[in-house]
Amino acid sequence: MKAVCIIASPGAVFDGDVIFMCPKKFGSNIAIYCMAPNSGHCTKAGLQIYVNDGSGSSWPKKAKPKIIALWFWHMVILRKSHIYLTGALK
Structure with a gap:
């Protein structure tokens, strides 16, 4: 299993x-x-995970257009299997 x-x-x-x-x-x-x-404690403030298999069924109800555009660019246009974006929700 990959992670x-x-x-x-x-x-x-x-x-x-x-x-x-x-x-x-x-x-x-x-x-x-x-x-x-x-090391000390590692906090996860503000971290969000969006998983989408192309059906659109797993999007959060309040997904912003910026996030949808970023997903479209990386997952559809660039055809990535996964991507980690730093500070994308700021």
């Missing part, structure tokens, strides 16, 4: 970050957040 894994430094804050994943292409819809060994 998106983010290794964070001590005290890292995921603020406005977004992960797009296509389960059909990527083979999974799991995201794993790891802290560096022997």
Whole structure:
């Protein structure tokens, strides 16, 4: 099973970050957040995960046009299986 894994430094804050994943292409819809060994707490403030398989059924009800446009550009035009966008919701 594949998973998106983010290794964070001590005290890292995921603020406005977004992960797009296509389960059909990527083979999974799991995201794993790891802290560096022997580090402090890793907070996940503002992190949001959007998973969309192309049917549109898994979009949040209040998805903003900016987020939909970013998903369309990366997942449809560039044909990515997954992408992590830093600060996309700011």
